[in-house]
Amino acid sequence: MWWVNVAAILLVVLIVWWFWLYKPKGAKLSDQSTVIVVDKGIYTPAYLKLRSNQPVTLTFLRKDTSPCAEMIVIPELDFSTSLPVGKEKTIPLPAMEKGEYHFHCQMQMYRGRLEVV
16 A cells, blocks of 8 residues: 555656646747747747847647647736647737746646746
8 A cells, every 4th residue: 555655646746846846948039939839738949038128929839639728828918819720820929028928828737938038
């Protein structure tokens, strides 16, 4: 029976790592546009560094058919839209002040971040 406790502890550690400690791959944008792939439960890249006070165009390509991957939400900009499967969706964003802007699916299972510097 001790193995049940060990398995439970490992599962808790995995959950904590995935939801709070995991740091996704990042990219720095030089031309203020990029393609973000939505697949297998993650955004790639999930972390983008942008220049402040300049508009940016993000293009999302949804490969994951999960219903959770259908929406993209950017709460700080009061923005949300649906993403079609297998097609690129271009999202123009306004010039933003310095700071962090999080984006995620409607259930916050897929998560990403825009760092405006």
